[in-house]
Every structure is written in structure tokens, then in C-alpha cells.
Amino acid sequence: MSRYIVKRLLMMIPVILGVTWFVFTLMYFTPGDPAQIILGADATEQEIQEKREELGLNGSYLERFGTYLKQVFVDGDLGTSYIYNNSIADEIAARFPNTFKIAAISVVLAVIIGLPLGVMAAVNQNTWKDNGSMFLALFGVSMPSFWFALMMVIVLSLHLKLLPATGLDSWKCYIMPCVSIAIGGAAGIARQTRSSMLEVIRQDYITTARAKGQTEFLVTYKHALRNALIPIITQVGNMLGIQLGGAIVAESIFSVPGLGTYMVSAIKNRDYPVVQGSVLVVAICFGLVMLLVDIVFAFADPRIRSQYQKKKKVAKEA
């Protein structure tokens, strides 16, 4: 297993380099002179030239890419914000915990809502419970999460004054951002759970479990759900990976000081190094979450675990 993890981590290196190249190229071709953006419209031509020299913007594409690679991967420096003139890596490090907390709570909430809903739909296939819960799930995936967030602000903050509309000062502040993100995720998990459960629910081993006199609860949750978990874990992992990139719009609605808000303000201010650095960090997080998903597969499914063990055995025998 550890060999597999190391192998996967090594495989991430070219992908991360590829993302670095892609994001650098995107920003390289972005119209607008960064020196002009920093100095403003009143700057003289000489001032702009000096700033360009200082920022290293006068080099060729390859020179600049080489410098950027060295800066990121050798010096561990994501650069400096054009607008705030502070370290991007420090700012991301300060904001990431907020994004992580919201992402983790949203995912847990989505699983708590979505999983039982999907299981209920599958075990009651073609009944009103199935149709009702699946329509609800369809509703959830179709609703713009930021619109739902705004509706919650109107009702729960502005009219009922139950929850704060902005910030992250108390546990109450987490409720609306997390619920608004979780609804769509829960709907997706419910739909995935139903379809995975339906694939295993008529298998022979389920009939065998029933024939052995297992309770319906054990048959559903121990025998069926466990075998249906792989696509559900993928879905949950995907949701976590995406949310770690900052629930961009939700964070901006609730003024959460997270990665999403940082990126949105950077986009609005044309603060390209921030966009570049943030996307890179998100790509790394996404890759790590996907690796985690693969590892969780092995714990959830003994067949996958045995594949790793077989490989190990074969390697030993050889």
C-alpha cells in the first residue's frame, strides 16, 4: 500500500508541473500590463519600465517560466500580491483553514443527508418514497447554490434575524455557508447512492444474507451499502476536492475570509499572481484528495485491498 501511495505521489509531480505551466501560460497571455496595474493610470513610462524590470517582466516566455518554476518549487514562494504587496503563500496559509472547515462540514452534512436519502430511495424503488426523494434530489442539483444562499440570507438573517449574514466569528456563522454548499452535494450523493445501491441490491449475496435471517437493516447497510460504496466515495471525494478550492461564490456571499473570496477579489483586481498561486494550491489539494479517495477505496473494499496485497506478494516472489 505504501508503495502505491509513493507511486501515486510521484505521478502527481508531472501533473502539478503541467498545471503550473498551464496557469503560467494563461496569465502570461492575459491582456494588460501588471506594472501598469500596480502603479495605476498616472504612472510615467519610465516608472512602468522600472517596475517591469523589478518584476522580471521583460524576459522571454521561457525565461519567465523558468524563474516562476524556481520561485515556486525551489524557493517555495508563490510570489507577492500586486495589490496588497504581501506574500501570497502566507495569505493562502492564513485563509486555507477557514475554507477547509467549511468544506469539511459541508461534505459531512451532505453525506448525512444524501446517503440515507439515496438508500431509502433504492430500497423502496418505484414507490412514493423513491420518487419523492429523487425529485427532491433533482431539485437540489438544479438549484443554484448561491441563489439558495441569498434566499437563506433574506429569510434567516434579514427577516428572522436568527443567523449572522457575514463573517466567521461564531459557530452560527458556519450554518448558512455550509448548508448552502451541502444541499447540492447531498442531492448528488443521494442520486449516486440510489443508482449504486440498485446495482448491488439484487445480487445473490444479498439474497443469501436475507436467507441467513439477517435483519433488513444489516442487509441494507452492511451487505448492500458496503458493496455500493466505491462510486459514492468518489462522489464525496470529488465534492471535498472542489470545495477545498473554495466555494468561490458562497464564500463571496457570506464574506468568508477563505480561498474563494481571495480568488474572487484577485480576479476583480486583476491580481494575477494571486490567481496563479491559488489555482496551483487548489490543484495540489485536489490531487491529494483524489489520492486519499483511492486509499479509502482499499479500506472500504477488500477486493481492492487484496489487489494491492497480491501485487506485493508477486513482487516478493519475484
Place this chain on the structure above:
Amino acid sequence: MSAEIKKKKKKESRFLSTLSRLKKNKMAMAGLIIVCLILLMALFAPLIAPYGYEEQDLAHMFSSPSSDHWMGTDNLGRDIFSRLVYGSRQSLKIGFLSVLMASVIGITLGAIAGYYGGKVDNILMRFLDVFQSVPAMLMSIAIAATLGAGMNNAIVAIGIGTVPIYARMTRAQFLSIRGMEYVEAAVAINAKDPRIIAKHILPNALSPMIVQMTMGVAGAILTAASLSFIGLGAQPPLSEWGAMLSAGRSYIRDYPHLVMFPGITIMITVLSLNMLGDGLRDALDPRLKN
């Protein structure tokens, strides 16, 4: 001659059997009807909308829903219902064109990778790995930020951001179909590669792509709304639904109708496309329905 008739009949029967299965699905039919109504609304917007989307009535700013203005007016006294009707043109344009772009590029790349395999497949897939290591929404935002705000740039950004989905799906379909006997037969009679790809494999690989495209339009409308919401999509005075939501956000305390109606419109459109997509999936591959 008789072979041609048989082939035509076979094609017709496949289409008809899919259609008859689709007809039996009430949810899908409801989705189809709503989608058609929204398309008609977009097509005949000038006839349906009581006011122009830019027409300002400064004497009636922020008015609540009434018989004159069914959904009220916005901060510039513009009729919200009329703006939503005209906005359907923008939102559907983004939805359909971005999916068209993503599917054309994605299917081409996926077909090449799946059919030729080997190094070509490896290079293309590693390229897509890079693409997919950034969530699609964030990728679209990064591209839109680079290209600048605007409708056309949003279409390109959403289109490029979703290319890998179509490419991977096509590749997987091609890999499973490539070994079929009818493909081997086509190779044996010395048919050229483009012909084998376009005439023999692609039509048999299209079913999941049609479903993905239907749901892709729904996803693209949602992404476009998000892009407009953060200022990267359609720009004023265009009445794209997400842009309307974004503009109304500043006034939600006193005038919630400014954000309520655009949101409901987006939701109904996306919901109906998803209902149709679900129905199409079941109709095209009844095994999936369980």
C-alpha cells in the same frame, strides 16, 4: 436497394423505440415540454415581453409585482419579467454554445485517443490529467479571468473547462467499441480511419454523450450564472439570469423579488433539462434504469 430500406428501418426503429420509452417517462416529458417552452420564449422574446430589456421607467423603480409589471421592476425601473424573457436568449446561448464547443473538441480528442491508442492516447490523456486536476468551475473562472469579462469569453471559458468530460467519455466508449466485430469488418474491407471513426464507431458511442450534453447545458447555465455573479460573465445591460441575480444582490434587504425571480427561472430551466437528461439516459439505455 432492399439493404438500404432495411438499414433505414433499423435506424427508424431504434429512434422510435427510444422515443416511445421516453414518452412513457412522465418526468422526462414534463422536462421536454418546459425546455421547449423556454426555447419558444427565447425565440419569440420580443412578442412575449411587454417591455424592452433596456427600457427604463425611473418613476417606477423597485416596484413590487403588479398587473403592470408581473415580477416588479429593478433599480432602474426595468421590467423584471421582460428582462427574464430576453435573458433566456443569453442563458440558453451560453448553455448550448459552450456545450457544442466542449463536445466538438472533446469528442474529437476522445475519438483520436480511443481509436489510435498507444502514444497518442497517452499524450492526450496526460494533457487531460493536467486539465482535470483543477475543478471544472475553477478552470472556467481562471480562463474567464484571463480572457476578460463578457458573454463570448464566458462561452469559451465554460466550453474549454468541460472538454475533458466529453473527451474521457468518448475515449471510454471508443475503447469498448474498437474491438467489436463490425469495426474489424470495416478495417478488413480497407475502410479509411476517419470513415471508421465517423461512420461505424461514433454513432454507436453517442448515447451517453447525448445524455451528457443535455445535462451539460444545465450545468453550463449554472456555471454561467456563477460567472456572471462574480462579474466575469455577461455584462450590463445584457439581462443574463446570473447577471440579474448579481445586480439584485445589493438590494435584497428591501426588494427580494430582484433576486427571487431570476433564481427561480434558472432553477426551473436547469431542473427541466436534468429531468429530460435523466429520461434520455433511461430511454437510450434501459439497463441503467434498473
